[in-house]
Amino acid sequence: MERTLWIVGLLAFFFLCLWLMYRAWQKKATRQQARIGELPTVPAELGAQLLEPTTGMYLGSTIAPSWQDRIAVGDLGFRATAELTRFERGILLERDGATVIWIPQESVTAVRTERGHAGKVMTEGGVLVIRWTLPTGTEVDTGFRGDDKTVYPAWIADATRVTTGDDE
Numbered sequence: 001m002e003r004t005l006w007i008v009g010l011l012a013f014f015f016l017c018l019w020l021m022y023r024a025w026q027k028k029a030t031r032q033q034a035r036i037g038e039l040p041t042v043p044a045e046l047g048a049q050l051l052e053p054t055t056g057m058y059l060g061s062t063i064a065p066s067w068q069d070r071i072a073v074g075d076l077g078f079r080a081t082a083e084l085t086r087f088e089r090g091i092l093l094e095r096d097g098a099t100v101i102w103i104p105q106e107s108v109t110a111v112r113t114e115r116g117h118a119g120k121v122m123t124e125g126g127v128l129v130i131r132w133t134l135p136t137g138t139e140v141d142t143g144f145r146g147d148d149k150t151v152y153p154a155w156i157a158d159a160t161r162v163t164t165g166d167d168e
Contacts, residue, residue, distance in 0.1 A: 047088025
């Protein structure tokens with residue numbers, strides 16, 4: 001009987017911890033809602049495709065400059081397999097089982113590689129990070145771990161070319 005009480009007690013403690021984590025995530029989303037606001041919608045015309053689609057894993061979005069301050073609003077904080085495509089008017093991030101993220105060209109401030117993002121740590125340069133500004137003015141970092149990391153230099157070069165206006 002004593003063993004049964006211990007098991008029931010441990011299960012109750014486990015479920016209490018799960019519930020507390022869920023409540024903390026909800027409270028964080030509520031606190032962040034005003035800073036995040038509505039995400040940009042995908043326009044009808046994307047322009048010419050500048051880079052081939054890249055498959056990989058969406059790691060989440062964080063409030064810049066912190067690589068660990070994960071956004072809890074909507075489904076921005078959840079990892080998902082995804083496809084990242086660069087168009088003239090912006091970057092399209094299509095996630096499996098989650099909403100599409102559209103990053104307008106004028107919102108992109110930097111594209112770089114990092115060692116970690118949103119709690120995921122990898123080798124040096126293992127994550128492609130896009131820093132962009134939401135319509136509310138909040139800067140966020142969106143992390144993407146590509147299946148083929150050899151495409152990262154093209155993404156960085158393209159972002160540098162577009163932000164500096166160098167159309168060679």
